[in-house]
Amino acid sequence: xxxxxxQSAIIVSGVVxxxxxxxxxxxVSAEFDAGKFHAILGDNxxxxxxxxxxxxxxxxxxxxxxxxxxxxxxDSSREIGYMAHPSLLYDEMSGMENLRYFARLYEIAGDERCxxxxxxxxxxxxxxxxxxxxxxxxxxRMSLARAILHHPKLLxxxxxxxxxxxxxxxxxxxxxxxxRGSGKTIFVVTHQALLLDGVADEFVWMQEGRxxxxxxxxxxxxxxx
Amino acid sequence: xxxxWAVTTATLVKDIRLEWRSKDALNSMLFFxxxxxxxxxxxxxxxxxxxxxxxxxxxxxxxxxxxxxxxxQTWARELRNQVLDAYRVSPAPANGLFLAKTLGNFIFVCxxxxxxxxxxxxxxxxxxxxxxxxxxxIALLGTWALVVNGTFFAAMSLRTRNREIMLPLLLFPVSIxxxxxxxxxxxxxxxxxxxxxxxxxxxxxxxxVFTTASLALFKTILxxx
Amino acid sequence: MKKLFLILAGLTALFLxxxxxxxxxxxxxxxxxxDVYRIIYYHVPSAWTAFLLFFINFIASVQYLAxxxxxxxxxxxxxxxxxxxxxxxxxxLPQVQALLPTGxxxxxxxTTVLAIPAFYFLLGWKFPGDRMDxxxxxxxxxxxVFCTIVLVTGPIWARPxxxxxxxxxxxxxTSTLVLWLIxxxxxxxxxxxxxAQTQIIAAALAVFGALDVPLVYFSIWFFRTQHPQPVIxxxxxxxxxxxxxxxxxxxxxxxxAFLICWSRFRLELLxxxxxxxxxxxxxxxxxxxxxxxxxxxxxxx
Numbered sequence: 001x002x003x004x005x006x007q008s009a010i011i012v013s014g015v016v017x018x019x020x021x022x023x024x025x026x027x028v029s030a031e032f033d034a035g036k037f038h039a040i041l042g043d044n045x046x047x048x049x050x051x052x053x054x055x056x057x058x059x060x061x062x063x064x065x066x067x068x069x070x071x072x073x074x075d076s077s078r079e080i081g082y083m084a085h086p087s088l089l090y091d092e093m094s095g096m097e098n099l100r101y102f103a104r105l106y107e108i109a110g111d112e113r114c115x116x117x118x119x120x121x122x123x124x125x126x127x128x129x130x131x132x133x134x135x136x137x138x139x140x141r142m143s144l145a146r147a148i149l150h151h152p153k154l155l156x157x158x159x160x161x162x163x164x165x166x167x168x169x170x171x172x173x174x175x176x177x178x179x180r181g182s183g184k185t186i187f188v189v190t191h192q193a194l195l196l197d198g199v200a201d202e203f204v205w206m207q208e209g210r211x212x213x214x215x216x217x218x219x220x221x222x223x224x225x
Numbered sequence: 226x227x228x229x230w231a232v233t234t235a236t237l238v239k240d241i242r243l244e245w246r247s248k249d250a251l252n253s254m255l256f257f258x259x260x261x262x263x264x265x266x267x268x269x270x271x272x273x274x275x276x277x278x279x280x281x282x283x284x285x286x287x288x289x290x291x292x293x294x295x296x297x298q299t300w301a302r303e304l305r306n307q308v309l310d311a312y313r314v315s316p317a318p319a320n321g322l323f324l325a326k327t328l329g330n331f332i333f334v335c336x337x338x339x340x341x342x343x344x345x346x347x348x349x350x351x352x353x354x355x356x357x358x359x360x361x362x363i364a365l366l367g368t369w370a371l372v373v374n375g376t377f378f379a380a381m382s383l384r385t386r387n388r389e390i391m392l393p394l395l396l397f398p399v400s401i402x403x404x405x406x407x408x409x410x411x412x413x414x415x416x417x418x419x420x421x422x423x424x425x426x427x428x429x430x431x432x433x434v435f436t437t438a439s440l441a442l443f444k445t446i447l448x449x450x
Numbered sequence: 451m452k453k454l455f456l457i458l459a460g461l462t463a464l465f466l467x468x469x470x471x472x473x474x475x476x477x478x479x480x481x482x483x484x485d486v487y488r489i490i491y492y493h494v495p496s497a498w499t500a501f502l503l504f505f506i507n508f509i510a511s512v513q514y515l516a517x518x519x520x521x522x523x524x525x526x527x528x529x530x531x532x533x534x535x536x537x538x539x540x541x542x543l544p545q546v547q548a549l550l551p552t553g554x555x556x557x558x559x560x561t562t563v564l565a566i567p568a569f570y571f572l573l574g575w576k577f578p579g580d581r582m583d584x585x586x587x588x589x590x591x592x593x594x595v596f597c598t599i600v601l602v603t604g605p606i607w608a609r610p611x612x613x614x615x616x617x618x619x620x621x622x623x624t625s626t627l628v629l630w631l632i633x634x635x636x637x638x639x640x641x642x643x644x645x646a647q648t649q650i651i652a653a654a655l656a657v658f659g660a661l662d663v664p665l666v667y668f669s670i671w672f673f674r675t676q677h678p679q680p681v682i683x684x685x686x687x688x689x690x691x692x693x694x695x696x697x698x699x700x701x702x703x704x705x706x707a708f709l710i711c712w713s714r715f716r717l718e719l720l721x722x723x724x725x726x727x728x729x730x731x732x733x734x735x736x737x738x739x740x741x742x743x744x745x746x747x748x749x750x751x
Contacts (some may be wrong), residue, residue, distance in 0.1 A: 016730075018725075018729045018730075019646065019729075020725060020729070021725050021729055022729055023729035023730055026730065040546045054315055057313070057314065058310055058313055058314065058450070058647070059646075060448075060647075062449065068338055074448070077314060077315055077316040078316050080314055082310065082311075082314045083309065084307065086306045086307040086310075087306045088306055088307055088308050088310055088311040089306055089308065090239075090243065090302060090306070091305060092243050092246060092247060092302075092307060093239075093243065101235060101236075101239050102311065102315070103231065104231055104235035105235070105311075105312070105315045105316075105317040106315060106316065106317070107228050107231065146311070174381060210320065212613065236505040250458040258472075262659075331502070349577050349609060374658070377658075379653065381639070381646075381651050384643055384644055384645035384648075384651075385639065385642045385643045385645075386642045386643075386644055386646065387642060391638070391639065394635050394638055394639075395635050395639060395655065397630060397631070397635075397637075398631035398634075398661045398662075399632060399658055399659060401631075401666055401669075402662065402665035402666045402668070403627050403665075405669040405670065405673055406669055409669075409673055421674050424672075427665070427669055428671070429666065430665065431665055433657070434661055434665070435661070438657065438658060438661055442515075442654045442657070445515070445518065445647075445650055445651075445654060446651060446654060448647075449645045449646070449647030449650060449651055450645055450646040450647055
């Protein structure tokens with residue numbers, strides 16, 4: 001969406017993703033700017049999750065390429081923070097214990113950063129309750145904390161607000177707004193476009209494995225939401 | 226290199242802590258091991274003259290059963306909540322994770338063997354006629370042989386339709402040389418009729434070859450969708 | 451293509467008939483074993499064919515894995531060339547020649563060692579991309595069939611001649627059994643794996659299996675030296691007519707195996723094309739029309 005290629009953080013070219021006889025992505029080509037907040041919308045089965053996973057390096061395109069800051073997604077793992085509907089956390093450990101462990105994976109020493117992100121998502125670092133006993137909203141927030149632990153340049157969030165109470169959802173949106181303000185690139189797949197109205201810089205519409213539209217507001221010409 | 230050992234230790238410590246907290250796998254495995262020994266005692270008459278010749282085989286079959294049940298649990302916690310995705314997305318070296326899981330399994334299976342072996346000695350009234358100290362390298366190298374391939378194949382089986390049966394199906398054929406080494410070596414020491422020296426070297430070679438192969442190929446397996 | 455296949459099929463049938471004729475009529479009766487020994491003309495060629503096919507699977511699997519990364523591919527290529535060079539030079543060194551079993555000529559060993567890089571580059575050239583994996587699968591499947599023949603004919607031969615169905619220390623038969631087990635597990639993995647990366651996972655398993663084979667051989671070899679085994683005869687030189695029949699049989703089996711592999715390969719190729727076509731069905735629009743071309747088969751147009 002910009003003339004200057006140096007601005008494009010993420011370049012997707014002709015990506016096809018085939019699962020046996022089913023093609024989840026049928027030729028997606030797009031460029032996304034750095035430092036912008038992109039919301040990805042579409043019906044179930046449109047390919048939103050697959051696209052996000054491809055950006056995260058979790059799904060390998062059958063055809064086509066993805067370049068992220070000039071590299072393959074798998075080589076950019078330090079820059080990527082990923083969050084999905086499953087929490088990606090160990091149910092048997094507390095939030096702090098979980099984050100301490102993941103901090104080791106990212107070579108982050110000490111507890112301060114872990115405590116910092118837990119507070120940033122509105123939770124208490126001292127909480128010893130295992131994550132498995134959290135409410136859905138708390139679990140999603142802790143999962144987000146894990147995703148931002150290592151100061152990633154790029155955040156990829158798959159349906160972070162689904163089944164989450166309104167308070168938690170709003171907290172997350174505020175946090176994301178601040179992060180985008182500090183220069184992070186953010187992709188959020190969601191069904192709740194209205195939550196991001198005025199927050200996201202653009203709305204990317206997908207249908208049947210392709211990007212069909214990109215708008216500045218969560219409305220498409222001639223379509224109800 | 227630093228991060229490799231950091232990841233390995235962090236993961237190993239985390240797994241041990243989690244196992245210690247829940248103790249569910251540990252308790253059921255201990256009881257299962259006892260049951261296996263008892264079944265063998267009823268099936269193979271301990272008073273028979275030739276029992277010393279077959280006990281080597283019985284012991285290792287019992288260890289093999291116990292190991293398979295333990296190995297099937299290797300990735301269970303990582304599959305819940307798709308924690309494995311968090312690994313794939315992180316820059317942490319994949320074989321650090323592998324080594325930690327293998328070491329964890331190794332410790333676990335050794336604990337089971339330490340329980341089962343005395344039971345065999347008691348039920349079968351074993352006197353070791355050969356150099357008894359050689360049983361230690363055979364036990365350690367043999368267990369590592371089972372566990373290193375078992376952990377690797379358990380990861381391979383993650384995306385198969387019948388995961389639990391796929392592990393022994395893949396593991397047993399490839400483990401045959403190791404099993405020959407373990408059984409023949411143990412029998413040689415128990416009966417004192419032959420030297421176990423070659424079998425120890427065989428097991429050592431086996432361990433080196435397959436540990437190297439597993440470490441080299443694990444990243445590919447981990448990143449498989 | 452189809453005509454060529456039919457012609458070759460006809461020739462192979464003739465060849466097999468000729469080999470059978472030689473085996474049953476022309477080859478002389480064995481002094482010790484009588485006519486029962488003639489099963490060797492099925493047993494041994496099947497074994498050699500199976501081993502060749504498994505070897506092809508191994509080379510194909512290594513290549514397929516190497517291709518995942520360009521730098522890795524180059525490294526493996528140099529390594530394979532290195533094996534060829536070192537192997538050939540080594541067979542002409544007196545120290546190495548002393549280690550060879552009697553009767554084995556250094557040039558024969560050198561040629562066998564050269565087969566590794568030769569196969570590697572030949573297959574790499576002829577089977578680009580996904581085809582390498584199809585080759586691996588084909589070779590494994592057909593190899594298992596021939597290996598089954600070996601394992602069935604082995605005991606059938608052993609029983610009347612040596613009085614026992616199976617000797618645990620018989621290194622060749624037992625190694626073949628383990629090889630069969632490894633490759634059956636390979637095929638089961640391919641069948642039951644629902645991963646998008648099944649092919650790479652299976653290739654890794656094939657590498658593990660190949661690494662295992664020498665270990666199997668040595669473990670059984672040593673086990674055998676420690677335990678008295680029933681004497682399985684077979685020493686001494688072979689009548690030249692028998693050797694001739696054996697080689698003709700092997701050639702005939704190879705032709706037959708080639709035909710089956712070719713059919714199986716085509717089948718796999720078409721199956722994957724059909725899958726891809728189905729997946730891309732609704733692909734329309736500028737820029738994406740080009741993507742609809744199937745990179746797999748030359749004959750798809």
